[in-house]
Amino acid sequence: MPDANSLYGPLDPAPDAGWTDARPRMGFFTDTSVCIGCKACEVACKEWNDVPGSGLDLLGMSYDNTGALTANSWRHVAFVEQPAPAGHRTPPFAGYPTAAPASATSAAVVAAGTADDTGTEPGLPTGDPVAAARMAAGPEFLGMPGSQPPGRATGVAERTDFRWLMMSDVCKHCTHAACLDVCPTGSLFRTEFGTVVVQEDICNGCGYCISACPYGVIDQRKGDGRAWKCTLCYDRLGAGNTPACAQACPTESIMYGPLDELRERAAQRVATLHERGVPEAQLYGHDPTDGVGGDGAFFLLLDAPEVYGLPPDPVVTTRDLPQMWKRAGLAALTMAAAAVVAFVGGSS
């Protein structure tokens, strides 16, 4: 019997999907406050899962040359270089001499227009330069990518007041996964670990999941035609191993484990950070009462989600599904009635 919350609300997804011997729900907690942007996760994922190359060019988006999660990038490390907004956090260079921020609006605007053939569809669409120019507090170009850390070549006096956000993004393995719900072939399925996986021998590339995902994660591989995304290393989980990205992460920014445990750990970490004077630390996707019923892969962020390219309040499309079918039913009845009236309601 499906749960009353099958379409929306808090839920344990694996038993709801029919697993009688469901395992504890597993997931990721990605703590971006310790991420150093080394991209070991991106590489480890590609290696383990045999994901094809995702193009090679410099996008001008700081060190981010991956651009987005695509069918060929199942982990994506986002980089944001910005002047630290005043009053927002402890100034990173308090007490040090700093120069006026270098102009960087143009950098972000150019970065919004770069493209890379990721070998996927829609892959990495270009952005809106106007929106890019408005990245929080105006983005700052630090001369990155470069061969030296920012400020080393120019000397202390030229250093600017900036922050550097890094975040390893991944499929959220939603409690209510829109991709899975709308898949017409049953290719996407819920595993006994509560994760969401595409079966590549079933997917026929209809593309419905791609428009349905509220996070813009799943994507279609060109030539191959099928949809691909993070499997949370289903094969490794089955063998009792840690997913490749979490295994490779040198700072334990990516933590893997039973979701309950991760949520506790995350709450403690946020409390610690707040105590230490990082009031902007916030959890994202941890709340089982949010629009997707909570994410299996959730995050600790240091700014609003949209700064990292995440939707601030995603809602699974199935929340409105009963209403939608009702509306369609009404429209169908109206249509039938109109046809009947057209034939019986006149003389000619």
Added chain:
Amino acid sequence: MSPHRPPVGDRFRRFLGRLDAAGPAGGLSADRPAAPHTPEGDRTPGQPRSAAPGERRRRGGGRRGGGEQLNVPPAEFTSYYGRPVLKPPVWKWDIAAYLFTGGLAAGSSLLAAGGQLTGRPALRRAGRIASLVAVSASAYFLVNDLGRPARFHHMLRVAKLTSPMSVGTWILTVFGPAAGVAAVTEAAPWLPERGVLGLGRRLLPPVGQAAGLLAAATAPALATYTGVLLAGTAVPSWHEAYPELPIIFAGSALASGAGVGLLAAPGDQAGPARRMAVAGAALELWGSHRVEHRLGLLSEPYRTGTPGRLLRAGRVLTAAGVAGALVGRRSRVLSGLSGVALLAASVATRFGIFHGGVASARDPKYTVVPQRERIRRREAERPAVEG
């Protein structure tokens, strides 16, 4: 690396070049980077975007009830290099075309069933044939759009109410063969009077009657589920339009079916087609007016750019088609022209709705701003709930 790739870092060198050209003040006005996908590329960044991009240029943009534009909240928001949050639909134009052909098949089979039950053979014949042609085209478009067309039958592995595409597959599985059989039985009069084929000549018409009625019974579902198909996504302007999309599509299907009737039937049989055209046009116009004005910021994609032009064209063509159908009662030519106008209107409306949604997924504004607004409203309500 594949041999036809430009040298690595090429784009970055150009990027540095542009930065130098922009000068230390970062003034962009002198040297705008090429931004091919953005119509408002001539605006100075940082300057708040107050109105919809197209409305500045097209002074008549708010012709119908211009006051509603005040509902559009100022689009101040943060994003990650302006990149879209969502993945825009990968569906190519095939799906927009299918929206039309699927609706046409549904509308025509209703017309055919009406003709069959009320003794209007011209309507019946035209409706059945149009329905078969349209449903065949639909099947082609749907299969052609798949990433793996040879695996189209994987759709038949499951039946899922949560997947409008799965529901649609099953609707088409019933409708398609029924419409096909109904159309094929129209060939009965060409069979010889005697022999085995003569038997067919007598048996086919009743089979056609049954098949035609089955097709007509499924037709309203076929015409309206596509509204749920589009709304059942994260695409902002489609999802939020879920109350109207099925109505628009039902109206558009009726109008296109009526178009077939007006084209094919002699004046004395075309009365029902004229009334169907009026009903369909009313539903379609009401629905598209609503999506163009009710959704606040998310109505913007339906009013601007290509989708805006398509929807306006659809409206004009619908009005012309209905007017022609009513005025041209006695003229075969005028009726035929109205039929063509109604069909063209349906095409324009479907492509307009389709591309409006795609545009809303391409711009992070339409994802972030309404969601921020939702958070703000929720937070404003919270104390009231607790107190």
